[in-house]
Amino acid sequence: MSVQELFSDAELKSIQEIASRYEEPGSALMPLLHYVQQIRGYLGEDEMAFIADFLGITRVRAYEVATYYTLYYTKPRGRHTIQVCRNLSCTLAGAEGIVDFLKKELEIEVGGTTADGMFSLVEVECIGSCDKAPAIMIDGDHHGPVTPESLREILNTYRGKP
Amino acid sequence: MSELKILTKRAGLPDSVKIDTYLANDGYKALTKALKEMTPAQVRDEVLKSKLRGRGGAGFATGMKWDFASKNTTKPKFIVCNADEGEPGTFKDRVILKFDPHALLEGMAIAAFAVDADHGYIYIRGEYPEEAQILMDAVKEAEERGYLGKNILGSDLSFTITVHRGAGAYVCGEETALIESLEGSRGQSRIRPPFPVNSGYRKLPTVVNNVESLSCVPHIVLNGGAWFAGIGNPECPGPKLFSISGAVEKPGVYELPMGVPLRELIETAGGMKDGKAFKAAFPGGASSACMDASEIDTGLDFNSLAAIGTMLGSGAVMILDETADMVKAAYVLTRFFDHESCGKCTPCREGLTWVKQVMAGILEGKGTEEDLDLLLDICEQIQGASFCGLGDASVNCVTSTIRKFRGEYLNYINKEPRVRAASGEKS
Ligand SMILES: Cc1cc2nc3c(=O)[nH]c(=O)nc-3n(C[C@H](O)[C@H](O)[C@H](O)COP(=O)(O)O)c2cc1C
Numbered sequence: 001m002s003v004q005e006l007f008s009d010a011e012l013k014s015i016q017e018i019a020s021r022y023e024e025p026g027s028a029l030m031p032l033l034h035y036v037q038q039i040r041g042y043l044g045e046d047e048m049a050f051i052a053d054f055l056g057i058t059r060v061r062a063y064e065v066a067t068y069y070t071l072y073y074t075k076p077r078g079r080h081t082i083q084v085c086r087n088l089s090c091t092l093a094g095a096e097g098i099v100d101f102l103k104k105e106l107e108i109e110v111g112g113t114t115a116d117g118m119f120s121l122v123e124v125e126c127i128g129s130c131d132k133a134p135a136i137m138i139d140g141d142h143h144g145p146v147t148p149e150s151l152r153e154i155l156n157t158y159r160g161k162p
Numbered sequence: 163m164s165e166l167k168i169l170t171k172r173a174g175l176p177d178s179v180k181i182d183t184y185l186a187n188d189g190y191k192a193l194t195k196a197l198k199e200m201t202p203a204q205v206r207d208e209v210l211k212s213k214l215r216g217r218g219g220a221g222f223a224t225g226m227k228w229d230f231a232s233k234n235t236t237k238p239k240f241i242v243c244n245a246d247e248g249e250p251g252t253f254k255d256r257v258i259l260k261f262d263p264h265a266l267l268e269g270m271a272i273a274a275f276a277v278d279a280d281h282g283y284i285y286i287r288g289e290y291p292e293e294a295q296i297l298m299d300a301v302k303e304a305e306e307r308g309y310l311g312k313n314i315l316g317s318d319l320s321f322t323i324t325v326h327r328g329a330g331a332y333v334c335g336e337e338t339a340l341i342e343s344l345e346g347s348r349g350q351s352r353i354r355p356p357f358p359v360n361s362g363y364r365k366l367p368t369v370v371n372n373v374e375s376l377s378c379v380p381h382i383v384l385n386g387g388a389w390f391a392g393i394g395n396p397e398c399p400g401p402k403l404f405s406i407s408g409a410v411e412k413p414g415v416y417e418l419p420m421g422v423p424l425r426e427l428i429e430t431a432g433g434m435k436d437g438k439a440f441k442a443a444f445p446g447g448a449s450s451a452c453m454d455a456s457e458i459d460t461g462l463d464f465n466s467l468a469a470i471g472t473m474l475g476s477g478a479v480m481i482l483d484e485t486a487d488m489v490k491a492a493y494v495l496t497r498f499f500d501h502e503s504c505g506k507c508t509p510c511r512e513g514l515t516w517v518k519q520v521m522a523g524i525l526e527g528k529g530t531e532e533d534l535d536l537l538l539d540i541c542e543q544i545q546g547a548s549f550c551g552l553g554d555a556s557v558n559c560v561t562s563t564i565r566k567f568r569g570e571y572l573n574y575i576n577k578e579p580r581v582r583a584a585s586g587e588k589s
Pocket residue numbers: 215216217218219220221222224244245246247248249332333334335336337338370371372373375376550551552
């Protein structure tokens with residue numbers, strides 16, 4: 001696949017700008033994976049291969065890194081990803097009930113995506129919002145303490161978002 | 163004990179992230195003082211005198227680390243700020259990142275002056291995208307005003323900072339794994355020695371310091387090491403940001419002197435939630451052994467907590483009340499470590515999965531008393547043979563709950579199988 005089909009000129013410029021922040025090419029890998037995921041929603045194989053070639057590192061390294069970290073997704077997912085914290089302070093505050101509620105409400109299992117492609121549901125470890133337990137993240141936003149009632153409202157606000 | 167307003171003094175101000183607010187409230191005065199009135203050796207000396215010990219968890223003396231780094235003359239040299247804040251229960255660095263980013267930048271610039279470093283990186287956890295943007299904006303502001311960049315304030319110091327986002331791996335908070343990650347590899351721990359001060363980022367000398375440690379530095383430079391050393395426990399002094407969560411009325415970040423008794427921290431956080439009785443605390447996050455009610459008057463500092471067999475870590479205090487299930491709590495923490503083990507060494511990788519399974523069996527009502535001995539035995543092996551601090555600390559939750567709350571384990575062992583079993587959950 002040619003570069004033109006993968007990324008627009010503006011996107012290529014952003015890629016170059018990010019890479020230029022580092023003297024060590026490998027160091028630009030994670031920021032570039034973040035960037036590609038931000039514009040594409042997940043890390044496709046072609047995109048990862050392009051980034052690796054662009055940086056002059058092996059493709060397998062890019063793939064290894066992408067699969068090592070929790071926040072990189074190598075498969076398509078819903079438009080919004082709901083991450084529910086399952087660590088101690090959130091569990092003490094009822095995180096399991098939150099997961100159960102979301103499973104029912106969205107009719108999916110943990111790891112799944114709703115039929116309309118709107119939401120994916122995952123469980124994560126402490127997200128640094130323990131003072132707002134039970135806490136969740138949707139995309140990059142922290143919410144908490146959440147209850148089934150507040151969650152219904154929160155989900156609705158995301159339904160309207162791109 | 164009343165709350166301190168040192169590290170948090172700007173956090174409540176309107177527009178606290180802006181450089182003008184910072185400048186109007188003593189901002190960049192310490193950097194100016196260091197560059198205009200002090201030598202790098204004098205700065206290091208004040209930090210040594212302050213007795214500041216690393217706030218990231220390990221508690222290593224910051225002044226000593228800087229002395230080692232200054233002795234290595236290989237260039238370029240780096241300052242890496244550890245803003246990974248991954249220890250469960252920790253959310254204190256976030257207060258600085260979100261509300262007082264320039265304090266961190268100033269601390270890093272002073273560190274660069276003190277050890278003759280050329281470039282800085284802030285490795286910030288992936289779950290803090292908003293804070294990462296705040297930092298990037300702050301770096302830009304500081305560059306525009308000449309507090310970062312070439313020849314800072316007309317001095318010989320040229321230093322600026324790149325903000326680098328992590329992607330959700332707890333082990334990347336460990337300094338050598340963090341460096342691996344910064345280089346764009348899977349973040350797995352490296353063997354130490356060599357220590358980062360001699361061979362860190364790109365195998366070059368690198369000082370890794372926590373956000374809070376670096377943010378203490380401007381105060382030390384402005385007010386003197388002796389002033390800092392006069393706050394709290396004289397052996398390991400200073401102001402400390404405590405993250406307190408769990409069964410208290412007002413969970414949050416509180417700035418108190420090192421050595422404040424646990425009881426007073428709980429009171430500062432509004433007391434126990436709904437007036438319930440205190441049962442236990444993990445004073446240093448998931449990695450620490452639990453404290454029980456008999457230890458509630460212990461001072462929260464490196465030495466006092468070590469003396470009772472636990473640790474301060476990052477100051478992440480998780481409170482459990484009389485209704486909490488200690489076996490379930492230990493299981494949740496074990497599941498966390500099992501999930502986060504980087505897989506490099508066998509005791510940690512295999513041992514933790516085994517511990518988790520035995521714990522799950524107990525929760526399901528399938529446990530036996532022999533399982534408790536088995537658990538202690540596996541834990542001992544993990545602790546003795548692990549490569550990095552993750553493995554070492556991972557089993558403290560299990561061993562301490564078995565020792566202090568054995569009765570709760572026996573209740574599970576001698577009871578009918580429970581309906582809601584934890585083992586059905588995905589890891
Ligand atoms: C598993 C593990 C996780 C760690 N996570 C963090 C962290 O999130 N933030 C941090 O500052 N230090 C963390 N540390 C400690 C670092 O390895 C290192 O000691 C610290 O960043 C040094 O800075 P300081 O001396 O200023 O504390 C962690 C250590 C281990 C073993």
